[in-house]
Amino acid sequence: MTTVGNTQQNQQSELKLVYTCCMPVRWGDMDAFGHVNNTVYFRYMEQARIEWMASFLDVASASNTGPVLINAQCNFLRSxxxxxxxxxxMFIAAPGRSSFNTHYQIYRLGAEKTRCAEGQAKVVWVDTVQEKSAPLPEAVLAQFR
Incomplete structure (x- = not known):
């Protein structure tokens, strides 16, 4: 377990690093001010989350249960x-019955690795037919061990 960022450390002191991925910033990620638009940082976090889940779940198959975000936040540190x-x-915190918190660190790679953003999102497992929370599947729970 590890700690992440000052802001996130206040909310969760023990986090488990579960996934790391690298990707390029695309030209289209930038806005008229010449830097990555703030909404795109959420896409970067989403990409890591989906890749992580795809490593142990069949995320493309139709199912009556699945993950839903109920909140997300990001602190922008560098452009x-x-x-x-x-x-x-991507880090995860101890799970509840049907939910868990995810935490993210986004770094610019280069001569120096620079932390540019930190964020978090709460994932709730939902029964899409009943529109109610559902217990986390065993495959998800296994990631916390």
């Missing part, structure tokens, strides 16, 4: 711009 290469680290 990103094309053609930066980034690394997204």
């Amino acid at each position: 990103l711009k094309y053609p930066d290469q980034i690394e997204v680290q």
